[in-house]
Amino acid sequence: MKNFGIRIMASAALALCLILSVPGRTSGSEPPTTGASARPDHVTLTWTGDPATTMTVTWRTDATVGESFVEYGQGAALTGKALRAPGTARDFTSDLGTARIFSATLAGLAPGKRYTYRVGGGDHWSETSSFETARKKIDRFTFLIFGDSQAPIDGDAPFGIWRRTALSAIRENPEARFMVLTGDLTDWGLMQAHWNAWFAASRGIIDRLPFMPVSGNHEHYGSRKAARQDYYLAQFTLPGNGPEGLRGQAYSYDYGPVHFVVLDSQQVEQRQQGDILTPQKEWLERDLAGSEAPWKIAFFHRPPYGTKLNRDEAEIRDAFCPILERHGVDLVFNAHDHGISRTPPMKGGVAMEKASEGTIYLVVGHSGGKTYKDNARKEFHDFFYNPLDQPNYWVLEASEKKIGVKARKVDGTIIDSFEIDSKGTFKQKEQLKEN
Numbered sequence: 001m002k003n004f005g006i007r008i009m010a011s012a013a014l015a016l017c018l019i020l021s022v023p024g025r026t027s028g029s030e031p032p033t034t035g036a037s038a039r040p041d042h043v044t045l046t047w048t049g050d051p052a053t054t055m056t057v058t059w060r061t062d063a064t065v066g067e068s069f070v071e072y073g074q075g076a077a078l079t080g081k082a083l084r085a086p087g088t089a090r091d092f093t094s095d096l097g098t099a100r101i102f103s104a105t106l107a108g109l110a111p112g113k114r115y116t117y118r119v120g121g122g123d124h125w126s127e128t129s130s131f132e133t134a135r136k137k138i139d140r141f142t143f144l145i146f147g148d149s150q151a152p153i154d155g156d157a158p159f160g161i162w163r164r165t166a167l168s169a170i171r172e173n174p175e176a177r178f179m180v181l182t183g184d185l186t187d188w189g190l191m192q193a194h195w196n197a198w199f200a201a202s203r204g205i206i207d208r209l210p211f212m213p214v215s216g217n218h219e220h221y222g223s224r225k226a227a228r229q230d231y232y233l234a235q236f237t238l239p240g241n242g243p244e245g246l247r248g249q250a251y252s253y254d255y256g257p258v259h260f261v262v263l264d265s266q267q268v269e270q271r272q273q274g275d276i277l278t279p280q281k282e283w284l285e286r287d288l289a290g291s292e293a294p295w296k297i298a299f300f301h302r303p304p305y306g307t308k309l310n311r312d313e314a315e316i317r318d319a320f321c322p323i324l325e326r327h328g329v330d331l332v333f334n335a336h337d338h339g340i341s342r343t344p345p346m347k348g349g350v351a352m353e354k355a356s357e358g359t360i361y362l363v364v365g366h367s368g369g370k371t372y373k374d375n376a377r378k379e380f381h382d383f384f385y386n387p388l389d390q391p392n393y394w395v396l397e398a399s400e401k402k403i404g405v406k407a408r409k410v411d412g413t414i415i416d417s418f419e420i421d422s423k424g425t426f427k428q429k430e431q432l433k434e435n
Contacts, residue, residue, distance in 0.1 A: 035196045036062040036099040038124040042199040043207040047178075048239050051134035051210070051255055052111040058103040058237045059119045059126065063091060068102045071125075072117035074110065078128060087119070092234040094192035095222070103237040111136040129207040134177065138256030142176045144169050144209075145299075145394035146367035147335045148184035150218050153194055159201035161391055165367040166205050168410045169393040176395070177255065179209050182335035182364055183216025183301030189231055190222020199235075212238075214262050215249055216301040216335060220269035228273060229266070243283035250280050252287050257400045259293035261329070265302035265316045277319040284320070288327035294400050294422065296329040304332075305346070305361045307339030307375040307384060322348070325359045330403065330420065332359055333394070338366040339375035340392065340407055340415055342383040345426070351380070356424025365392040365407065365415075377434065384434050385415050406430075 035041075042060040049056070057070050068089070073082040087102030102119070109115065112135035118128045134141075146169070149162035170176060186194040205211075213236060219229035233248050242250035249264035263280055270276050288296065304317035324332060325347045344351040345358030352358035365387045377384035390409040397404040401422050407415040417429040 034062065034094065034097040034099040034192065036060050038062060038065055040068060040102075040119045040124070040126045041203075042235065043119055043126055043129065043203075044199075044236065045131055045207060045210045046212060046237055047210055047253055048105055048237060049107065051178075051253075052136050053109050053133065054105055054107050055109060055115070055131055055133065055210070056103060056105045056237050057087075057117065057119060058101065058235070059087070060092075060235070061100050061102065061120075061124075063098045063100050065100055065121075065124075068119060068121050070104045070106060070117055070119050072106060072115050074113050074115055076114065076116060076130070078116050078118065090234070092231075094195075094231060095190070096192040101234060109133050126207075129204075131208060131210070132177075134255065140397065140399040141256050142173055142395060142397045143255070144173060144176050144179040145333055145364055145396065146179065146181045147364040147392070148216065148218075148338060148366045148370060149181060149198070149368040150184045150187040150370055151197075151368045152187055153197045158194075158197040159368070161369040162198075162367050163201040163205070165391045165393055165410055166202070169395070169408075170205065170209065172408075172412065173395050176209065179206075179211055180299055180333075181211070181213050181367070182299055182333055183214045184218040184335060185213060185216070185232070187218055188222045189219035189229055192231065195231055195235060211236075212253070212260070212262070214299045214301055214335075215264055215266060217266050217269055220266060228270065241287075243279040246276060246279060246283075249276075250283065252291075254291075254293060256398060257294045258398050258403075259288075259291040259296045261287060261296070261298040263298065263300035263320060265300040265313070265320075265334075267315060267319075277315070281319055281323060284323050285327075288323065288329065295398060295403060296327065297396075298324055298329050298332045300332075300334060302336050303334035303341075303361065303363045305341070305343045305363070305378070305380050306334070306337045307341045307363050307378070307381075307386070308337040308372060309374045309376055311337070321346070321359070328356075329359050330355070331405070332361045334361065334363050335366075337363050337375060338370060338372050338387075339363055340365040340383075340385045340387055341377070341381045342416060342418075343380050344382045346380070349380075354424035355420040355426045360420070362394075362405075364394055367391050367393060383416055383431065385432055386435055387415070388435075 239251035
């Protein structure tokens with residue numbers, strides 16, 4: 001633990017340097033600013049199309065920039081043969097003022113190739129970064145899952161723990177193809193200073209590995225009430241195949257043999273918007289019925305089988321679980337409680353024997369520093385662990401025949417590890433003693 005403590009201190013020092021340079025952060029009587037400038041920042045990779053032949057890039061500038069581009073090409077460096085794709089602009093007004101968000105989807109890319117790129121124009125360009133397209137035929141792949149990264153921006157260096165967790169996961173799993181964060185990216189999602197700090201801590205991460213986020217309840221919190229997670233939706237470009245009126249909040253995509261579904265479980269925060277669950281249920285039925293993928297995995301923030309005492313997400317469980325189970329969704333990953341748990345395969349609230357007979361629900365812990373002491377094993381859990389000492393992340397390896405799942409602490413300790421195969425066999429591997 002001594003070495004772990006030293007690494008935490010080093011990470012905090014790095015994060016402090018990041019926050020002191022966060023655009024828009026002011027001191028004394030200086031008026032707040034958006035933090036944006038003519039030089040692009042907040043560069044993020046997502047998918048809105050085929051991962052083998054497209055990549056979507058999103059970035060931010062100040063509102064004076066009229067046009068901005070992605071300059072890209074195959075290989076380890078940009079050359080005179082680099083291509084240019086114009087960014088589509090949208091103005092985004094936050095509590096700190098108006099900035100300009102650009103996005104461009106690069107199409108016609110070659111499968112399984114490394115591309116180098118930068119964004120900007122004229123005298124104002126981002127640093128170069130790179131990404132790799134998916135192979136046309138994917139036999140096996142690895143991806144990463146993270147729980148809540150939220151952090152305050154005053155006092156301790158903000159989001160330094162999140163940065164350290166993400167970098168540790170990527171360093172230990174260089175073969176990872178993309179990453180998912182299951183909600184509560186920030187602590188106050190309607191305050192732009194929090195997003196500026198989060199993006200600063202995510203620099204060099206989400207501009208290199210495609211980032212497919214999930215919205216959480218904290219994306220709705222801030223100095224004003226909002227029916228939707230406005231700042232979250234404005235700053236990420238996500239698949240637009242979800243239900244009408246909820247585009248970007250719910251969506252799906254395919255990678256290799258897996259169909260992924262993202263849902264919005266924040267009905268509590270969006271009562272004034274009306275019922276967000278019924279349109280998602282109708283869309284989810286159609287989406288899952290239309291998929292022939294060997295595996296199906298779902299993500300949403302609030303857990304139907306959670307770990308926190310005196311908390312029960314019955315509304316979400318009743319809305320989503322019957323549909324997920326009816327369509328054979330294999331794994332569901334949730335966050336919100338900051339604990340780690342796994343159910344047996346569930347169907348209609350009943351534990352089943354084989355993995356193929358039900359859906360396994362997992363709560364993923366936390367990638368930031370926030371913990372809850374009032375987490376506990378409940379009657380529906382096969383495994384429970386409260387990660388009070390360190391943040392954690394998950395590594396999934398998927399092929400047509402099996403999926404391997406590991407939860408790891410930042411120091412590499414395996415918390416839980418198991419496999420399920422296409423015959424419905426569940427195999428427990430390494431596991432920590434429950435606490």
